[in-house]
Amino acid sequence: MPRQALELFIPGPTWLRPETRQAALLPEFGHRDSQAREVVSSIFDNLRAIAELPDDYDIALVNGSGSTGMECALRSLVADDDRLLCVTVGVFGALFHSMAIGNGKQVERLDFEPGCSIDLDVLEHTLRNGRFNVVTLTHNESSTGVVSDIVGACRLIRAHGALPIVDGVSLFGGDHSRIADALPAVYATTTQKCLALPAGQAILFVHRDALDKAAQVSNRGYTSDLLKHVEFGRDRQIMTTPDTTLLNQMQVQLDTIVHAEGVLQRFARHRAMRATVRAWATARPDRFELFVADADASPSLTTVSIDPALDPAALKAAMRERGYLIDTGHKKLNDILGAQSRRLLIRIPHMGDIGPAMLDRYLDALDSESAALRR
Structure with a gap:
């Protein structure tokens, strides 16, 4: 019917241009073939341009949704004896908290009223009294339509000796990621929002100190092991078998974003x-x-x-x-x-x-x- x-x-998922849908008809390819490296290299180059990414960040593509990438970062950076703070300005900030509980982490929540952004004074007070190792933030809370000062928040977190993980799922590709100014340990995003692609690929921008921390964390899992994903990314590969149709669409769409629009x-x-x-x-x-x-x-x-x-x-x-x-x-x-x-x-x-x-x-x-x- x-x-x-x-x-x-x-x-x-967002509306797709006809050209993006048409790109799904490009020939499939082997994900370990040299053509895969060409496609992924093009994707990485354009992602770096959209992110305005500093040199001390790696890029990794993780098969799955943005939530998959967020959980990968959380599981790889939060050790069993670490204290985690989830800063929540809406439903998707609370998602980090649910992931932490599901992974058996020691976690607390700092909630702000729906419709409000992060209050940096309140965050400062919480950090000063909490001795947290990792803090999660939502750059753009799509349940409430709020964007927060991610630069100010990440700087506070680092000043208190913690690593910030940022959910940039519903902002990346629609506005400045501010990664170069905020310096999050990991900035996680995905394809089906502002990049206007089908769902199915998480995108992680990973600072070198996140790799140092992950190397100290046991039980990172397999598909959630950030170190493995970055290792494959450095070889312009994806760790587990990707949707090559989506990779074709990513290559065409990201090239349009950077070089046409x-x-x-x-x-x-x-x-x-x-x-x-x-x-x-x-x-x-x-x-x-x-x-x-x-x-x-x-x-x-x-x-x-x-x-x-x-x-x-x-x-x-x-x-x-x-x-x-x-x-x-x-x-x-x-x-x-x-x-x-x-x-x-x-x-x-x-x-x-x-x-x-x-x-x-x-x-x-x-x-x-x-x-x-x-x-």
Whole structure:
């Protein structure tokens, strides 16, 4: 039965350009053949350009989701007797905490109110009193639409003798990673968000001191062993058998980002679309209210509180009829907000290869359908 073609306005997987889909038809290749090294070398060169990466970082590709890469970093850098702090500004910060518990780590959480970024004064106080070895952070919290000062946070963490691990899953490729200024031990991201590729490949940027620490950690596992992944990466290889179709798409898409659109131009487009969405929501106070202050607003997606008279499920169904798959907010966060009798959220992504004209059409449809449902 034919499937309805929908434009994806969800925060991952994101909409793919026809050229990116077409790249999936390029010939497959052996993952240990010389052609694999050529493809991976091209991918690494372009990832380094997008990340604005310093020379003292390695790149590793890990088969799986961004969560797979995050867990790889956590398992390889946190020893059994280490103390881990997970800084949480939303659902995906809490994911690090769940991973730590699942791996039997000694872990504490520092939670901030949903919709707020990391308060560096509170973080400083916690670090001063905690004697932590490793700290996890979320650069861009896609459940709440918040971007945090990752440079200030990482510098504080290092000043207190700990190693920062950063989840950059929903920001990388949409704005400056700030790796060169923040110097995280590991910065983890993935393909299906701002890079506008299918899911299936985690990307790790690994500082040399992360390798020194990992060498001291026992029981890193096999597929979660950061040292093995970096060793293969230095040979322009992937440790376990990759999806070569996705690698073909990565090579084409990353080359387009770097050499056709331009990295800085791509970042500017994301920020311009953020301004468009925030202005659009502000102009419709009867139905929508911005959830995050301007200073903390994500460049890749915007969260808005919706009028209680609007049923998110009905809005999603109406937009599907218009040819769009929309996001009605992260369920875990909306459950929390609902239990507090607060307004629910929807998320409006403006990441990847969504362009201004495409976004304008989407917002027009969302305006029309939300107004009709509220009558």
